[in-house]
Amino acid sequence: MIAVQARSVPAVETIDVTKTYRVGHMSYPALKGISMKIAKGEFVSIMGPSGSGKSTLLNLVGALDPPTSGKVIIDGIDLRKLNEDKLSILRNRKLGFVYQAFNLIQRLTALENVAMPLIARGIPEKNRRDRSLSTLKAVGLLRFANKRPIELSGGEQQRVAIARALVTNPALIIADEPTGNLDSKTTSELVDQFVQVNEQFGTTILVVTHNSEIAERTQRIISLRDGLIEKEQYLKRIDSYPNKAIK
């Protein structure tokens, strides 16, 4: 019963979301009304040409930027009702980010980078260390725990970033062109990693990509064009999802 209720709340829901950027007297509509639902445990990709509004949508879903109109609901929480502090807490507890440029802090070791979100949450050091180490182990980087990003390859750095996104056990991982800086072999390994995280931990993943090979390994492709959803394509039947989403 509880499982059914939990499943009934989508990980992400947007209701008629628009975003217009204003520069001086000029308005640039980036999103013109996006409504979508992403179920818990789903692995979804967003595709579209440059300027179609992919990154804007990701910023709104990532609680980094407010929409001009419409609602963004993360794990049942309407973001409009949250102030700056509560949005930070929501990002910390419900969301994980993976970027094209890895965005690791260079002076910190892999372990310290992974532990960063836990410091913001006030988790004691011992507990932090244990959780970060087990997450690094899950992405196969335990032996690099004390290496700095500069000592790691691009693929390894991105896996550290995935571990950092994963360490807080988030409801949703948002990945913006995560393989954009990687070669094809590493890209394939990294997609394996995302699939593994999705299947093993049941983590909902929303990935923006230009790469159709990556998109084809997700469960649904949402295509954007000119700030609107152009089409949605289901690659697997939704009821075939693993039920590991309910934790």
Add this chain to the structure above:
Amino acid sequence: MRRRQEHMQFLDLFKLAYKALVDRKVRSALTILGITVGSAIILALIASSSGLSAGITSNIEKTGANVLTIRNAGGFFQSGSTNTYQLSQLDVDYLKTIPGVTAAYPYYSYGASINSGGTSLQASVVGMDLSALPVLYKGLTVAEGYLPLAGDVTSAVIGWGIANPVSGTPIDLHQMVSMSVTGIKGSKATVSYAVLANAILSQYGTALFSNIDDTVYISFQAAQFLAKTPYFSGIYVIVDNTDDVANVQNAIETYYSDNVRVISSGQILSSIQSITGQLTVFLGSIGAVSLFVATVGIVNTMYVSVMERTREIGILKAIGYRPRQIMFMFLSEAALTGVIGGFCGLLLGYVLSFLMGGMFSGLGGEGRGFFGGGGGTIQPVFSTELIIFSLVFPVILATVAGLYPAWRASRMNAVVALKYE
């Protein structure tokens, strides 16, 4: 529990700030150097000028605050005077009648050269009631022998410096001391005189205008005989209570108008303390200016640091750091700069203040210097307040300097920050 968790968290944020500071070693070191120098200069200047003040104060305080020195107005610095008014026994008698005055000791004072084993020493010769010596100079004791009885014209009390000259033969107790006395009441003649060293004083230093160590004290009668005049060089007036000193001084000045000058050690002390106080403020403000410049340096460093780490701030925002956590991290960096700078400043300032002691030498300090001739190194004074101030003030300044950059960091737009190249 939650409170404890928050404390832990701030400790972790502080550690992150420390790592960020260590990461930019050279820049951090240069910023810290600025603070160190500023704070060291303040500390050293204040400690040295306090030392100077303490040195002068201790010299003056040796003459009791209840002692007034009366001299004729023209003869302030030189013995003998061209002023028409002359101090005599009549004045002593009058002074004793002023309410609050317990005693009045007339004295003669001349310059002399002492012949000791073939070496000639420059000294002062003071003739007065020798039993008054311990009353006039606090803590002055006889090291060897005993004070001559009143009227004993052949005995003398020898200052420590005369008895133990830097070069030449020391004068022993009961040894004959021959001297050539000059400058008696304006006369250019030299009078030779010999006395027995009946007592040798302990080392004392300078008290107000007299260097006790370089003085030979003879009996009043002997001095009067040498001077061949009933007019004194001055009169020491002892007041029963320090509270009455001002009244007695007023009474004397009113009675004598401009004919005499009344010197009160308390008054000199307060005016000198006011001068050294101003000196301390002046020197302290020079240090404050350099610390202010260092503070501007921190603002600059922190601001550049925030700009350089814009992307990092974006990451922190994305992974859920709250604005106040980010602000705390950057403020910690600034404060840490102040803590390290303040501590290094304390060490450097300590060393610097002893070097500055040399700069002020000759003005005051250890017994010699100030009015008393000679010169010594002044001993810097480090009060607890000064030490606390020099540790805390840089931290406060650095934190204030970090406020604006830290605030900017905490208010950054995450989306813009993440795009920053």
